[in-house]
Amino acid sequence: MAEVKINDRQYDTDSMTEEQLGLLNVLQQNTVIANQLDHQIQCVRAVGKVKLEELSKLLDATEKA
Numbered sequence: 001m002a003e004v005k006i007n008d009r010q011y012d013t014d015s016m017t018e019e020q021l022g023l024l025n026v027l028q029q030n031t032v033i034a035n036q037l038d039h040q041i042q043c044v045r046a047v048g049k050v051k052l053e054e055l056s057k058l059l060d061a062t063e064k065a
Helices: 018-064
Strands: 003-006 009-012
Touching: none
Parallel strands: none
Antiparallel strands: 003 009
16 A cells, blocks of 8 residues: 655555546656756756856966966
C-alpha cells in the first residue's frame, strides 16, 4: 500500500483508478522535470557569473597594459 499526499490529504494509490494513477504519474514527472530545470538554471547562472568575472579580469588587464 503506497500513499501520496495531495493538498494536505493522504490517498492510497492502491485504491486509485487507472485515470487517477495516470494523472498522478504526470504530476510526479512534472515535479521531477521542474527540479531538473531549476538545477539547470542554477548551473547556467553559475557559469554566467564565472564567465563575467573572467571577462572583467581580462578587461581590467587590458586597461592596465
